[in-house]
Amino acid sequence: MWSFRAMARSLRIHRRTNRKFSSSSRLSMERRGIYYPNEKIKSMDDFCKYASPEEKAHLVMIQAEYVKICKSNIANMPELTDQEWLIHMNYDSRKGREKHLRLLQVKKDIQETKKQKRQPQTEPQYNPSNFFQELFWMSEKKIIQNRVAQATMLEDPILVDLGYADMLYYNEIIDVARHLFLSIGDINRSALHHTPTFNVIFCNVKPSVEENEILKTMRRLLTEDCSMSKLPVTLTEKSYLDLFPKRDLVYLSPDAEQYYHPAEGIPVIAGLIHKTTKDKLALHKAYKEKIKVRRLPIDLIDKLTVPRLPINHIIQYVAALRFTRDLEIARKALPKRIISGPAAKGKKISKIL
Template sequence: MSVRAGLHRIIQPASKLWKHWPVTTNTTKYTNIITTPVCVRVCLSCQLSTQAKSQEVQNQTADKESTLPESLPPPSKEFLDSLNDSQMKHYKDVVNMYERHWRFQDIKVPAVLTDTRWKKLLGSGKSKTGKILTLMYVKEVKKQRRKENKEHKERKEDVIHKVSLPSERSRKTFTILKAYNAMEYGPELVYDLGFTSNALPFHVFREEARIKKQLQDTIHANAKGRFPFHLVFCNVNESYRSMLEEISGDIPITITERGYLDMFDRRRLVYLSPDSKEDLETFDHNDVYIVGCITDLETKPLTKEKAQRHGIRHTKFPIRKYLGNTTTCLLTLNQVCDVLYDLKDTGDWRTALRHVPVRFQKREKNSISS
């Protein structure tokens, strides 16, 4: 009992002393500081900034949704009519995937989807369609920027050491004039488009895209040469005609539905075929060389069989004779034109075969090292 009484006496005065602590007696010095309103102001400013940020995000989202089209630009009616059932199903799946999913994933699309671009889209799988659309959009933006930069440069005079160089328009006009001159005086180089593809429906568009790119490189690279070929495209249907008119631009070329047998003497015709056993020794200006418009992925001897069926000569480039045991003798359409052009100008096969890709010569290097 005495212990409890003693503790009570000690604790009770301490609690009474706490009420009269010296710090509390000097509270009058800090009466001007009010903390609660400051906290309220900070919270209000944070709330306003949060609301402003959320409003900005909503505006950006609304802008994106407004800029993104609700559906993909449709192709032409002729293109849709040319699709079979499986291709039409693939086309509808791509459109539905964009409207339901890709449009909300910020996948940007070009302003115009031509029939060529639709062929590329339908020639790939659904998993790659979104990436291809984005790449098309990026290419369109880059093309627009190059056009703007080109217009900006054309305003300035191209001067080096106070010597004015010919403008790009003048160089382009000179290239076109050389192509016109080749149509009258240059040697003919015939491209035969009379082949039908046996590939799958999804691969047909891919092969057409490869042929289009290779022929475009052929036409423009040939026109830039000093003495270009007279390019003749025979056995051309309507779809190939529109493609050739698109890729040639202002460069003159010959496009005809007739066959090479109706245009040239059979004795002058020489079909270039990688499956032939005869090597081409020299370039003969009196001969007319024919190139079959099939991709380098085709492994069947279609060109050799066609030459034998029509009773004309066939030959091949002596690639293995000068470059050794290469992995393949198949070249693209533009590479064939480049090889013939250098052979015509120089007469040297080693100079002409520099257009053969280096990757085809790996086997030769391995055999030499071993």
């Protein structure tokens, strides 16, 4: 029995370390570490020059699938541009590709409605309210920048480990990037609130800030006037082990047995979301690096409707728990839709906090 488990584990490790791309349905489930567009292939012309025969065959298969989807009248599928085709090839399953096509259709419908609402430009009229509105926005940005700068010097940080980019599927990378994007808004709101401003550090960015797949996807969600350098977070390629000693770190994982206490140390949140595997990557990584592993004490009070919380909700909960040291108040940081009801009776909360 033990040898069978060891063989299965070695097979998973082999698949994770030896990723390759294929147009066959059997090999398409293996993970890839390179997604389009990249430094070498930025357009379809580059794809025709540098892509392998297997990748070109995969593109032909996806194009034939696209024609079948259009004929099946599932939805009003849009015509894809070259850049959209490159992104479309990153999805490994048909369901993921159909979802991507629907999202593109929604975006194009929104663009068309905006064009229809536009009226011919007339002579500009002076509106005094626009002046005060712009003045308010400028002062709001200055307040956020000052509060975030103060938080980096005074508040204890919350670390997010982005070293899992090469272990995730493309749809999982999109989910992680979306959660991080939502956490940016939470940080800005905390700077304008009476509670302490969040001090969040995106660490262990591999292979670099420019080449990390999660941050690449996150850049597409940002507006033009909000670049990566203007984000209210700290981006670093260093590991959390280089920033803080081991005794001061606590890795958060839902698979841990003991509960997290804010006095134990600086929390580290794994930047991953697994939909297709049940490997306990965060737990194994913390054990390998000999770091304390804890789980959030949410289930002491409430039952959750989801097995794993998104990253932005974890940041909100941890920040509220560290500021108030009260489970009842910290639970209000979570949305009501993920709470199904009270937890089982008999658990002693006093020994946790």
